[in-house]
Amino acid sequence: MKSILKLSLVCAVLLSGVSTYAIDGGNAFNLHVLKAKGKLITFAMNQVQKASISIYDKNGSLLYSEKATGKEGILRTFSLEEFPAGTYFLEIEDANKKARHEITITAENTVLSTTALK
Numbered sequence: 001m002k003s004i005l006k007l008s009l010v011c012a013v014l015l016s017g018v019s020t021y022a023i024d025g026g027n028a029f030n031l032h033v034l035k036a037k038g039k040l041i042t043f044a045m046n047q048v049q050k051a052s053i054s055i056y057d058k059n060g061s062l063l064y065s066e067k068a069t070g071k072e073g074i075l076r077t078f079s080l081e082e083f084p085a086g087t088y089f090l091e092i093e094d095a096n097k098k099a100r101h102e103i104t105i106t107a108e109n110t111v112l113s114t115t116a117l118k
Contacts, residue, residue, distance in 0.1 A: 030046055033112050038110070045073055046073040047072070053092055101115075
């Protein structure tokens, strides 16, 4: 009976380790777009304590940059009212990963892609 219980415990630990690895997602951050209303966007990155956040225009010119920190993740809200309509890129980088997301601004609203471009 004890050996069956031990074997079950070992199997449970192995299976939970496999599912955790599968959720990791490789080199992309787990970015969640929480709100997009008008030209205001709010996004969160769970399990990221330190990251550099930058916004570039379509020509690659840096428009905004900050070093963000958070205990259990990073939550940011950006007002893009001053940005003219067009395509921009949100770049997030920590010590191990780098991801680039597209921001599309129109006269009415702003859309932040949840899928990384690279």
